[in-house]
Amino acid sequence: FDQREGVIWFDGKLVPWQDATLxxxxxxxxxxxxxxxGERAYGGAIFxxxxxxxxxxxxxxxxxxxxxxxxxEIDAAKRLVLEKNGQVDAYVRPVAWRxxxxxxxxxxxxxxxxxxxxxxxxxxxDPAQRLKGIxxxxxxxxxxDPATIPxxxxxxxxxxxxxxxxxxxxxxxxxDALMLDWRGQVAECTGANVFFVKDGALHTPTPDCxxxxxxxxxxxxxxxxxxxxxxxxxxxPGELEGFSECFITGTAAExxxxxxxxxxxxVPGAITKALLEDYMAEVQPKAKAA
Ligand code: PMP
Numbered sequence: 099f100d101q102r103e104g105v106i107w108f109d110g111k112l113v114p115w116q117d118a119t120l121x122x123x124x125x126x127x128x129x130x131x132x133x134x135x136g137e138r139a140y141g142g143a144i145f146x147x148x149x150x151x152x153x154x155x156x157x158x159x160x161x162x163x164x165x166x167x168x169x170x171e172i173d174a175a176k177r178l179v180l181e182k183n184g185q186v187d188a189y190v191r192p193v194a195w196r197x198x199x200x201x202x203x204x205x206x207x208x209x210x211x212x213x214x215x216x217x218x219x220x221x222x223x224d225p226a227q228r229l230k231g232i233x234x235x236x237x238x239x240x241x242x243d244p245a246t247i248p249x250x251x252x253x254x255x256x257x258x259x260x261x262x263x264x265x266x267x268x269x270x271x272x273x274d275a276l277m278l279d280w281r282g283q284v285a286e287c288t289g290a291n292v293f294f295v296k297d298g299a300l301h302t303p304t305p306d307c308x309x310x311x312x313x314x315x316x317x318x319x320x321x322x323x324x325x326x327x328x329x330x331x332x333x334x335p336g337e338l339e340g341f342s343e344c345f346i347t348g349t350a351a352e353x354x355x356x357x358x359x360x361x362x363x364x365v366p367g368a369i370t371k372a373l374l375e376d377y378m379a380e381v382q383p384k385a386k387a388a
Contacts, residue, residue, distance in 0.1 A: 100115070100116065101115075101116055102115045102116075102217070103115060104182075104183045104216075104217075105179065105182050105183060106118035106179070106213055106214065106215045107175045107176075107178065107179045107213065107214040107215075108211075108212075108213045109211055109212060109213070110167075110175075112178070112179070112182055115215075118213060118215070120195075120197075120198075120211065121197070121198040122198075123198040123201050124195060124196070124197055124198045124211075125195070125196035125197065125198065125200070125201070125205045125208050126195025126196050126197075126211075126254070127195075128201070129196075129203060129205070130253065130254050130255030130258075131161055131163065131195060131196040131205070132161075132193065132194070132195040132196075132253065132254035132255070133154060133157035133158050133160075133161060133193070133194050133195075133251060133252055133253050133254065134154070134157075134191060134192060134193040134194070134252060134254060135150045135151075135153065135154045135157075135190070135191065135192045135193075135252060136189070136190075136191060136289075136348075136349045136350060137150045137176070137189070137190040137191075137192075137349060138188070138189055138190065138219065138221070138349050138350070138381070139180055139185065139186060139187060139188045139189075139190060139216070140186075140187060140221065140381045140382055140383060141186055141187065141382060141383040142180070142186040142383065143383040143384075144176055144177075144180070144190055145349075145381045146312050146316070147173050147176060147177075148169060148173055149312050150190075150192075150312065151169040151172040151173050151176075151192075152169055153252060153312070154172065154192055154194065154252070155169060155172075156250070156251070157250075157251040157252045157253060158194055158210070158251075160248035160250055160251035160253070161248060161251055161253055163194075163196060163210050164210065165194045165210060165212055166210055166212070167212055172192065172212070172214075175214050176190055176192065176214055176216075179214050179215070179216045180216050183216055183217075185216055185217070185218055187218065187219060187220045187221060188216045188217060188218055188219050189216065189217055189219040189350070190214065190215075190216045191214070191215045191216070191217075192212065192213070192214045193212070193213050193214075193215075193254075194210060194211065194212045194213075195210070195211055195254075196208040196209075196210060196211075197209040197210070197211055221352065221378075221381075223352075223378050225371070225374060225375065228354060228355060228374065229355055229366045229370070229371060229374075230355075230357065230366075231354075231355040231356050231357025231358070231364065231365075231366050232272075232273035232274065232346075232354055232355070232356055232357065232358075233271070233272045233273055233356075233357060233358040233359075234267070234272055234273065234274050234275060234276045234287065234356055234358065234359045234360075235263075235266065235267035235270055235272040235274070235275040235276070235360070236275065236276055236278075236335075236359070236360050237259075237263035237266075237267070237275035237276060237277040237278070237288070238263065238266070239259035239262065239263055239277065240277060240278050240279055240280050240282075240285070241259075241277055241278070241279040241280065241285040241286070241307050241308050242279075242280055242307070243280045243307065244306065244307045249307050249308060249309075250309075250310075252309060257288075259277075260277075260288035260289060261288070263275040263277060263288050264288040264289075267288075274287045274288055274289075274290070274346070275287065275288055276292065276359055277308075278335060279303075279307050279308070280307070281332075282334070282335070283303060283332045283333060283334060283335075284303050284333040284334070284335055284337075284338075285303055285307065285308050286303070286308045286309070287346050287348075287351075289348055289350060289351070290311070290313075290346040290347055290348035290350070290351040290354070291303075291305070291308075291309070291310075291311045291313070291314040291346065291347045291348065292344065292345075292346050292347075292356075293314075293317065293344065293345050293346070293347065294333070294337075294338075294341035294343065294344050295341060295342050295343035295344070295367065295369045295370065296340060296341050296342060298326070298327070298369070299326065299327035299328070299329055300318075300321050300326055300327065300328045300329065300369065301329045301331065301333060301341070302314070302318075302328070302329070302330055302333075303330070303331070303332065303333050304330045304331060304332060305330075311347060311348055311349075312349065313347040313348050313349055313351070313352070313353075313377070314347050314348075316347075316377065316380060317347050317353060317373055317377060318330075320373055320376040320377060320380060321369075321373060323376075324372060324373075324376070326369060338359055338360075338362045339362055341362075341364065342364065342365065342367060343355070343364050343365065343366055343367045343369055343370045344356040344359065344364040344370075345366070345370045345373070345374070347377075352374075352377055352378065352381075353370070353373055353374040353377045353378075355370050355374070
């Protein structure tokens with residue numbers, strides 16, 4: 099992955115992809131003082147770019163550092179990298195971290211770095227294929243108590259349990275894993291939020307200890323536009339049996355129907371299908387959609 103063609107925006111400069119390296123004693127690597135974003139460009143326009151840039155800045159603040167670029171500068175930098183790389187349907191990955199000046203838990207004055215990489219990522223939208231649904235494992239690790247971590251931050255350190263859980267699920271033949279929270283309530287997947295359908299209404303866990311995804315909020319808005327009731331509440335794993343449909347949402351997942359979670363099965367139905375289509379229409383660049 100590190101030997102590709104193209105450029106990466108690195109602390110304000112465009113550098114060849116292969117030269118975008120950092121020092122092995124970077125604080126971000128040793129102590130996880132690192133935050134990132136995952137965004138997607140459709141037809142040349144990044145969907146909700148500014149919201150992602152704002153979340154990146156906030157994520158850093160939760161980790162007690164400030165990214166030395168404004169939201170406007172970050173938005174412009176993302177556009178520039180996409181343009182220089184000649185990409186229109188792409189994944190966009192900004193990442194910010196503490197540098198290598200001081201090595202220790204405390205690194206108050208280490209330089210804060212920001213890099214932005216983009217790569218081609220077409221969205222193969224085949225509703226029939228997607229409506230087959232994915233299979234989810236139940237993760238062993240639980241989302242931690244918000245009193246123990248900065249849960250609103252899209253911080254690299256919070257992904258440790260996600261990677262372990264996703265690897266385990268994949269080795270067992272599942273696409274992803276559903277994580278409970280520290281109370282035993284349904285939380286989210288390793289990189290996506292989760293929704294359920296029951297009696298024509300949507301039910302989704304209250305995001306009080308995990309990321310309130312930009313896709314999640316978009317889908318809630320689209321559901322309300324359709325007149326579907328949306329209930330944000332605590333959901334217990336014992337309730338899974340009573341839901342008819344299930345899907346996950348995220349920048350990468352978009353709206354992905356779920357066919358199975360452990361012993362429970364779901365049939366992607368009218369509501370999932372409607373929201374899947376509405377979301378794919380919503381992400382199209384506004385001028386083209388009009
Ligand atoms: N939860 C986690 C743990 C994630 O990594 C993501 C992807 N960023 C999401 C939820 C969904 O967030 P979004 O819709 O903003 O991509």
